[in-house]
Amino acid sequence: MSSKLNIFEFSNPSIRTLHISWVAFFITFLVWFSHAPMLAFIKEAFDLSSQQIKALLILNVALTIPSRIVVGMLVDRFGPRIVFSALLFTGSFLCWGFAFATSYEMLALFRFLCGFVGAGFVIGIRLVGEWFPAKQVGVAEGIYGGWGNFGSAAGAMTLPTLALLFGGDDGWRYAIALTGAIAFVFSFIFYINARNTPKGSTYFKPKRSGGLEVTSKGDLYFYLAMNIPMYIALAVLAWKLSPENLGLLSELATNTLYVVLLVLFVFQTSQIWKVNKEHLQKGVAEIEKYKFKQVAILNWSYFVTFGSELAVVSMLPLFFMDTFELSAVTAGLLASGFAFMNLVARPSGGWLSDNLGRKKTLSVLIAGLSVGYLVLSQIDGLWFIPLAVVATMCCSFFVQAGEGAVFAMVPLVKRRMTGQVAGMAGAYGNVGGVTFLTVLSFVDASTFFMVIAGCAALCFILVQFLDEPSGQMAEVMADGSVELIDVA
Incomplete structure (x- = not known):
């Protein structure tokens, strides 16, 4: 084809x-x-x-x-x-x-x-x-x-x-x-x-429900560790609603939420252990193995791509309004260019990934968005406004093309668990949004952009540990036969 x-x-x-x-x-x-x-x-x-x-x-x-x-x-x-x-x-x-x-x-x-x-x-x-x-x-x-x-x-x-x-x-x-x-x-x-x-075609389903099936004990501990940032992000959201911040929740309600999150974490950990205990003790057939590091690196990649998009879309109109002393309507129109790039940038990221290689494409796009945010950190009131808008849209292209490149790889990790892999990566995108918006509440816009650029640079290093999808992945049919699915 x-x-x-x-x-x-x-x-x-x-x-x-x-x-x-x-x-x-x-x-x-x-x-x-x-x-x-x-x-x-x-x-x-x-x-x-x-x-x-x-x-x-x-x-x-x-x-x-x-x-x-x-x-x-x-x-x-x-x-x-x-x-x-x-x-x-x-x-x-x-x-x-x-x-x-x-x-x-x-x-x-x-x-x-x-x-x-x-x-x-x-x-x-x-x-x-x-x-x-x-x-x-x-x-x-x-x-x-x-x-x-x-x-x-x-x-x-x-x-x-x-x-x-x-x-x-x-x-x-x-x-x-x-x-x-x-x-x-x-x-x-x-x-x-x-x-x-x-x-x-066969719709392959996980053998057990309650968590991802991993294929080694090392990957199990890695998976458990990767769940921690999601609970930290939810705890930060509870803290933001607490009497110390927005005051929507009482102190009792806030502390109750912290306890509920701890209980949920313990419960999820027990479910993940239950899902993986038996088949890890028996040993996983070589043909069914996959590396959880693939999932983890894609999670962090979506953390810096979609996470930064969520945060920047939220603050960009006000940033333009304050930096260039514009009206709310004008600032909103100029900032909308960031979201508009989605129409072409995500498909472009996917196309580049299909044709030039998954790892190479994601590496270039993550590096590009890191540079893009460094450029945005230098914008001040002396900039020519059209140049600031162009810089914003160029940065946006790398951000959203990067999102496309992440999800060009997600379906190629393990077919029967694609929903769960996508769910975890998607959740990490929201964790990124919470993280960067929390940073913004403590620093100015320039520092905020520099923090994202720094996180993207770290993510670029992580992406170098990705394995390029190659060959085929195996899924076991209901009758015990094996179907091989091309991933390259």
């Missing part, structure tokens, strides 16, 4: 699956970030303080970290068709709950629950990986991720206008509710049209 991919070949079932996948992902991001362009309306309707608005923004990403792990397990076990349909269906009701909330407490609760919708990204990674061969999977995953991720930008551009068209004090409610209605309708469209695999 050719490495070229014709996205207009609608008679091809793989292409139809790609389009229905990115549209589903687009809708999840539309719902997940539907509140962002409406915050001015919401603030006025509920007479909220700036601290309460900040709390809503934090709550919006809090649940996404654990939910991406859980959804990754669900998609590997039940298949993308059922899980994506269910997530869209459930997400519509969560969206409506937020849209028609009557108190700040209800707003906060449903904004927190809407973070679950942000896990939709993971599902399509497994689905697209099933439908495209190794030589096309990078660009296919890039199109899925880049076009789907644009849902947040599309919402920002259209929802305020829709709110004004609906009119009245509740126009913003109807605009947000409309995104829920779209998710509700598409949940049925997706279920009717999507299929987990091409006709005649």
